[in-house]
Amino acid sequence: MNSFLFAAADAVAPTEADAIIGSEPMSESTFPLMEKGFEFLQVYGLPIIHAIIIYFIGVKVVRYATKYICHLMKKSKTDETLVKFASHLINATGVVFVIIGALTKLGMPTTSMVAVVGAAGLAIGLSLQGALSNFAAGILIIMFKPFKVGDLIDAGGTVGTVREIELFTSKLITPDNKTAVIPNSLLTADKIINFTETEDIRVDLTFGCSYGDDNDKVKSVLMNILTSDPRVLTEPAPMVSISGHGDSSINYAVRPWCKAVNYWDVYFDMHEKVKKEFDAQGISIPFPQRDLHIVSGTGKIS
Structure with missing residues (x-):
């Protein structure tokens, strides 16, 4: 009985912290992990917040700039196809720059990233040479307007009325009411005869x-x-x-x-x-013909 009382007296009473955290004592690795977390927040917390702010504000600015530029293009009576293309191009390019700016704020090496994107773009461009040539020809047609929708033209070996002009192809309605889809590069590769440019x-x-x-x-x-x-x-x-x-x-x-x-x-x-x-x-329309003259002779054929 006396030994039991002495053992109970020697036991350490649980502290208030032990009661709150739990009956098991905290390991020695818990404090360094928390310290690393606080260090991470101190070093990267503010840049992360800045990057998020740059992204959201940048995207809104890009959208506003895109709408404003498209408004100016429509006001100057630019072709609707070119307006839509410019809208997508400006928006995509602006978002890419915003993302690069946000990553730069985080201290990431964006130079190598830009190099990788450029190399990928070059590879894609080489594999899509035909499509890109049609795309460039479509831009030229939309900008310089050698013909427009409703014109009767002779181009690319086809005579027809222009029904639609797209970035890669153009649609013509032939005199026999067939739809001809012609690549734009084929239309601009040779002469274009526009029958309805003048009245x-x-x-x-x-x-x-x-x-x-x-x-x-x-x-x-x-x-x-x-x-x-x-x-x-x-x-x-x-x-x-x-x-x-x-x-x-x-x-x-x-x-x-x-x-x-x-x-x-x-x-x-x-x-x-x-x-x-x-x-x-009584006027005759001639056709190719030949006059055959037969000369009779007295010679013998041996």
């Missing part, structure tokens, strides 16, 4: 008549066909003249003027009208 356009036609037909009569018939068509303009005046002497025919150049929207109607109708009128007037 009036000349229709170039050529008709051949026999050498035996009266020249004045043929020219009179052709001119009457032109002047009787209300779609043919009186100013500039239509023209009919001999353009050459062919192997089997006299060729007449017929040059009526009309509104650009009537080009194809006048072009096709003139061929039909000339054929009907030539038949009615």
Whole structure:
């Protein structure tokens, strides 16, 4: 009994800190870990807060600048496609710079990061040469406007009405109502003939008549066909003249003027009208032929 009392008296009473933290005493490694945490907050806490502030404020500034620049572009009547592209490009570029600025505030080596991004961009650019050339051609078309939506053009080996101009391709509606999607680089690689850039356009036609037909009569018939068509303009005046002497025919150049929207109607109708009128007037339309002369002889063939 006495030994039990002495043992109880020698036991250390639990302190207030032990009661709060727990019955088990704290290990020696707990205090260094807390000290490292406080040191981390002292060293990086303020830069982290600054980086977060830079990011959020920077993103808002980029968005505001993008909207303002797009507003100015729309006010100057810039093409809508170019406005949308500029909006995405400015926003993406601005956000990248904001992120780099935030990382720089944290003390991270952004120089190597920029180098990696540049190398990746170069590799992607080399693998997408064709797409990038179409993209550059699309920018040139939108900026310099050699044609616009609704124009009738001859470009890239295709004749059609422009339906849509995009950054990589353009859509044309052909005379037979087919949709042709043409890469922009193909359109800008060769000449572009715009039939509707001006309001009036000349229709170039050529008709051949026999050498035996009266020249004045043929020219009179052709001119009457032109002047009787209300779609043919009186100013500039239509023209009919001999353009050459062919192997089997006299060729007449017929040059009526009309509104650009009537080009194809006048072009096709003139061929039909000339054929009907030539038949009615007895004017022949020649075709390639050969005269065969047979000479009889008295010689014997051995």
